[in-house]
Amino acid sequence: MFRSLASVDYRIWFAGALVSNIGTWMQRTAQDWIVLTQLSDHDAVAVGITMALQLGPQLLLVPLSGLVADRFDRRRTLMVTQGAMALLGAALGVVLLLGVAQLWTVYLFALLLGIASAFDAPVRQTFVSELVGGSNVANAVALNSASFNAARTMGPAVAGILVAAIGAGWVFVVNAASFAAVLTSLFFIRPSRLFRTPRPPRAKGQLLEGFRYVRGRPDLLVIFAIVFVIGTLGFNYQIFTSTMTTIEFGEGSTAFGVLTSIMAIGSVVGALVTASRDRPRIRTVVLASGGFGLAALVAAVMPTYWSFAATTICIAFCGQLIMTMANGTVQTTTSPAMRGRVMALYMAIFMGGTPIGAPIVGWVADALGPRYGLGLAAIAGFAAFALGAVWLRRRRAADLPTGALSVDDVRDELAADEAEARAA
Numbered sequence: 350m351f352r353s354l355a356s357v358d359y360r361i362w363f364a365g366a367l368v369s370n371i372g373t374w375m376q377r378t379a380q381d382w383i384v385l386t387q388l389s390d391h392d393a394v395a396v397g398i399t400m401a402l403q404l405g406p407q408l409l410l411v412p413l414s415g416l417v418a419d420r421f422d423r424r425r426t427l428m429v430t431q432g433a434m435a436l437l438g439a440a441l442g443v444v445l446l447l448g449v450a451q452l453w454t455v456y457l458f459a460l461l462l463g464i465a466s467a468f469d470a471p472v473r474q475t476f477v478s479e480l481v482g483g484s485n486v487a488n489a490v491a492l493n494s495a496s497f498n499a500a501r502t503m504g505p506a507v508a509g510i511l512v513a514a515i516g517a518g519w520v521f522v523v524n525a526a527s528f529a530a531v532l533t534s535l536f537f538i539r540p541s542r543l544f545r546t547p548r549p550p551r552a553k554g555q556l557l558e559g560f561r562y563v564r565g566r567p568d569l570l571v572i573f574a575i576v577f578v579i580g581t582l583g584f585n586y587q588i589f590t591s592t593m594t595t596i597e598f599g600e601g602s603t604a605f606g607v608l609t610s611i612m613a614i615g616s617v618v619g620a621l622v623t624a625s626r627d628r629p630r631i632r633t634v635v636l637a638s639g640g641f642g643l644a645a646l647v648a649a650v651m652p653t654y655w656s657f658a659a660t661t662i663c664i665a666f667c668g669q670l671i672m673t674m675a676n677g678t679v680q681t682t683t684s685p686a687m688r689g690r691v692m693a694l695y696m697a698i699f700m701g702g703t704p705i706g707a708p709i710v711g712w713v714a715d716a717l718g719p720r721y722g723l724g725l726a727a728i729a730g731f732a733a734f735a736l737g738a739v740w741l742r743r744r745r746a747a748d749l750p751t752g753a754l755s756v757d758d759v760r761d762e763l764a765a766d767e768a769e770a771r772a773a
Contacts, residue, residue: 509606
């Protein structure tokens, strides 16, 4: 389960990223809270717009961000993007501490942070393959998710306490300081030990090459479709947790932070389950989609804060299986030379659906109530399950033509190619 930690460079990265992720979750919690309670009158649409501005650049910049991930040195690029996000967090913290923040101010910073994240995400995802290489990539992806969600169990709870005790501005300052950990880890990682792949030479059409590659891979297309459906209407956790906490159950910032941390328990377990598997499988993604829909439906009718909190563990568990298995499948079955561009497209579909779905879910939560917003998440889960089940059935019914490769065959060939490249 923890075999990737045998790599010293991955251990360095893992430790630095864990500290930074805690700060990131603290900032996300504080940001959603001030938008919902201080800068608007419990307006779920405002939270949705903030999410859309922060995640929208993932979709708009996908051709360029993917090419950057494949073309430039990933370690150095991460130093730039992580540094930029630290500065943005510190700047917004100062604005809040000075008492001059308005809703449009948070919108602006969310957009700028989204632009930095659009370039950071595909680089950060593919950098894992340089730290471990070969058959350990899927395990490292799962452990990265476990780290991210372990931070999610701590960060929101700490943020809820700090917001109540000293104000949201200091939470942003603490997050900015936490980036020092990941920047330090990048400094100490030795470039000579990285499992690098050859960078593609300059040529015409590279910006769109990732689209053409995915179009020729039906297995990737179905994963992207599932991720888009659930990412658009299902993974709006900030809206669900904030509106259920305040509107349905009448609780404060501490309860909001605790709820987010409780939900993260399911995410951590889901990531560890994935890490224990030898390789990710599409079938697990499909089954987890159905489980996600069922869990969201049950959560929508829970009568109390604590019963709702318990069901969010199931939502997060299934959601994490979907995310980690899908991510691992994409990374381990994609040509190394194309990995950055394909992962940029994956992240754009995964995160980019939120600008469409978050305002819709926010409007439904405002107009009909938060429980109906969860109902949309349930519909998304069931739709994704149906989509994947139909594809699996057709794939099982259709015999592979002579010479065709299965997903496992593709993965094995790519692993052999990477091993030959390292030996050369």
